[in-house]
Amino acid sequence: MSAVGQVRGVLAERVIVSLPGDPFMPLRGAAAYSGLRVSTLRRAITDCDPAGRLPAYLVAGQYLLRRSELDAWITRHRVTGPDLDRIVAEMTRGIDRRARPGREEA
8 A cells, every 4th residue: 555645634645746947848848848759758658668658647638747757757768878998899809919901011
């Protein structure tokens, strides 16, 4: 059973507060903010597996996204650069470092 708290005489499982620095945005606003298409955001809300789903709130038939949750979702999709040392080591493995192309042995 989940914990239930009491807020001003009302039982609430979860209280959501919107702060000026963390506003709720409609899909179009979230698309403009993130540079993603509305259709991409809608698909991320509805089609992904629950672990990768973009958190959203459905209010009066309209999806709202909290900026901080959108930022966190985008951050989870961050692509890091390859491990260049490992790639170089794999590519040069077995190459005789003394023999250089264009260099003739005397």
